[in-house]
Amino acid sequence: MRHLLLLILLLPMALRAAEPPADAEATPDPASAKAKFDEANADAVAAAWARPPLDEAKSVTRHSVNVNGRKLDYTATAGTLTIRDNHAKPTASVFYVAYTLDGAAPGKRPVTFLFNGGPGSSSIWLHMGSFGPMRVQTSMPATVRPGPPAFGANRDTLLDKTDLVFIDAIGTGYSRPVGEAKGADFWGVDQDIDAFARAITRYVTKTQRWNSPKFLLGESYGTLRASGLAYQLGERGMALNGVVLLSTILNYGVEQSGYDTFFITLLPTYVATAWYHNRMADRPATVDEAVAQARAFAMGPYAAALAKGALITPAERDAVANKMAALTGISADYIKRANLRVDLFRYEKELLRDQRTTVGRLDTRYTGVDVDAAGEFPEYDAAGTAITGAYTAAFGDYISRDLGYRSELAYLTSADGPDGDKDFDWDWEHKAPGAPYPQTTPNVGPDLSAAMRTNPYLKVLALNGYYDLATPFFATEYDVAHLLLEPAQAANVSFRYYPSGHMIYLNPDSLHQLHTDLAAFYDDATSGL
Known part of the structure; x- marks a missing residue:
């Protein structure tokens, strides 16, 4: 009983000892401190914020x-x-x-x-x-x-x-x-x-x-x-x-990859590019002559072949692939493996692959060098980085x-x-x-x-x-x-x-x-x- 009475007397003293002194600082709240900083600096931030002029300058x-x-x-x-x-x-x-x-x-x-x-x-x-x-x-x-x-x-x-x-x-x-x-x-x-x-x-x-x-x-x-x-x-x-x-x-709509018209419209540029890089068979004297041949082939035999889809015969496929190869500088085997439809990024990579170089997209006269010469697509546009x-x-x-x-x-x-x-x-x-x-x-x-x-x-x-x-x-x-x-x-x-x-x-x-x-x-x- 005497011990219980002593505990009751000592407990309030222990609790008071555990309380922080009245003048002690409370532990700061980071979120509260940030909010106060933001509030204090809101006007300064707003004043420094660059805005476009409402009044015409x-x-x-x-x-x-x-x-x-x-x-x-x-x-x-x-x-x-x-x-x-x-x-x-x-x-x-x-x-x-x-x-x-x-x-x-x-x-x-x-x-x-x-x-x-x-x-x-x-x-x-x-x-x-x-x-x-x-x-x-x-x-x-x-x-x-x-x-x-x-x-x-x-x-x-x-x-x-x-x-x-x-x-x-x-x-x-x-x-x-x-x-x-x-x-x-x-x-x-x-x-x-x-x-x-x-x-x-x-x-x-x-x-x-x-x-x-x-x-x-x-x-x-x-x-x-x-x-x-x-x-x-x-x-x-x-x-x-x-x-x-x-x-x-x-x-x-026309210029979406996967549509035959897309490949038809690309082909004359492939031919001009092959002409420029001296990869065109029976290369004519001028690019205008090369392009004239390309237009006739693209809207004639090439368009007809693509329109047949899976109904094209092996002989027709071979004939078109061989003509494409002569015009574009890409091998007939590669063209046939691409189903006569060579994507522009593949063409950029394939034309000068034997030289370990690519041609540009914005300008195919430009050439670039990739880390991976065996890759399928160019790693960058050789023309796009030239002037920025x-x-x-x-x-x-x-x-x-x-x-x-x-x-x-x-x-x-x-x-x-x-x-x-x-x-x-x-x-x-x-x-x-x-x-x-x-x-x-x-x-x-x-x-x-x-x-x-x-x-x-x-x-x-x-x-x-x-x-x-x-x-x-x-x-x-x-x-x-x-x-x-x-x-x-x-x-x-x-x-x-x-x-x-x-x-x-x-x-x-x-x-x-x-x-x-x-x-x-x-x-x-x-x-x-």
């Missing part, structure tokens, strides 16, 4: 360039266009650089809107390499040495014929969504066409260019965009004078130093890449004019056809490189032939061909010919105005 500078002995004084405007939805709510800030000839009457002076494709590419490639007053000096086929790149006046600028407006797609360059809009609101075939239509309309309104002759010039996926835009702008009251398609793709560093460096210096435009935003060459948005995902659905439902493999042939039917003055020029496997020239011919135009409208489409790859303008000689061909096109499209 611009930097205006004046320059001159000599073209064929003629001095061209021009104004460069680097800035943003704020586009809005149908309720006038801002949705995106679109970056552009415009070059306008000084002293020209805006009402008579053509204006051309230029853009690359991707989808998800900025327009740095056209801007830095093609028709602007300044360009990176390149030669072909060669990799540009690390910086500083040769950058200077462009003797083949189109500024002598038209004002130029280079536009970056939303999510690329300095173009960004604003307000509640997200990148995904613009990342799709139809969404992208709508955004560009609004940006072009805004520029034309802001600069009072409604009466100017208007042209579109798109490259690669940009040709799909330009074809859709030709129809959409017409529907919104903006009639165009011309559309220039540089390395064209109109129909992703030079173009990016040249633009970064030029836009701030010469054009005076500065932004806290990063200039994104691509929305789909290591410097772009990790959530980039393109919506491929497209509803063509008159179609009952959207297609998931877009075809804008009906859009371009409808634009040409409703505007009989619209001229279209397709520019193609013989050594381009990304957008083969024969696929362009196939797509245009299936626009199903009447003879009067079909006469408004013309083609030009160059000994080049996907980016025709990288070759100085081809660029000079491009300028000559485009100058004639502009004269034709604006004659009588």
Whole structure:
């Protein structure tokens, strides 16, 4: 009993001894500490967050360039266009650089809107390499040495014929969504066409260019965009004078691996490539002659053989494989094992396998070296890595130093890449004019056809490189032939061909010919105005 009484007396003292002193610090809670830090720094973070301008920004500078002995004084405007939805709510800030000839009457002076494709590419490639007053000096086929790149006046600028407006797609360059809009609101075939239509309309309104002759010039996926835009702008009251398609793709349905048409349209580029690398049997004197043979074979015996599928006889298969081998430089045995259908990546790897080299996709004149010479596909595109560093460096210096435009935003060459948005995902659905439902493999042939039917003055020029496997020239011919135009409208489409790859303008000689061909096109499209 005495021990129990002692325990009762001592227990409160023990409990008090176990309690921390009143002035002792409690163990900190990491989550609570982070929340307090974030709250305390929220205003500073918000103030430092780089955002696109809601109010349209611009930097205006004046320059001159000599073209064929003629001095061209021009104004460069680097800035943003704020586009809005149908309720006038801002949705995106679109970056552009415009070059306008000084002293020209805006009402008579053509204006051309230029853009690359991707989808998800900025327009740095056209801007830095093609028709602007300044360009990176390149030669072909060669990799540009690390910086500083040769950058200077462009003797083949189109500024002598038209004002130029280079536009970056939303999510690329300095173009960004604003307000509640997200990148995904613009990342799709139809969404992208709508955004560009609004940006072009805004520029034309802001600069009072409604009466100017208007042209579109798109490259690669940009040709799909330009074809859709030709129809959409017409529907919104903006009639165009011309559309220039540089390395064209109109129909992703045709150009899907697994469809026979895909292999038919690739074959003439295989033949041009074999001709260039001296792998073509009975090699003719010129690539034009080689291509002529390829066209006849592709649409004749080759197309007929593929159409038979499993019904083809062994003798027919042997005859077609032997002819393909003579034209393309790939062995007949390999061609037969591929069921007469040689995928473009396999062709890149197989043509020069005995030399342990591959050929490029964007330009098959380029050659690369893989670690695994026995592999089935190239490990990289030998042409795709040749110019990226030079173009990016040249633009970064030029836009701030010469054009005076500065932004806290990063200039994104691509929305789909290591410097772009990790959530980039393109919506491929497209509803063509008159179609009952959207297609998931877009075809804008009906859009371009409808634009040409409703505007009989619209001229279209397709520019193609013989050594381009990304957008083969024969696929362009196939797509245009299936626009199903009447003879009067079909006469408004013309083609030009160059000994080049996907980016025709990288070759100085081809660029000079491009300028000559485009100058004639502009004269034709604006004659009588």
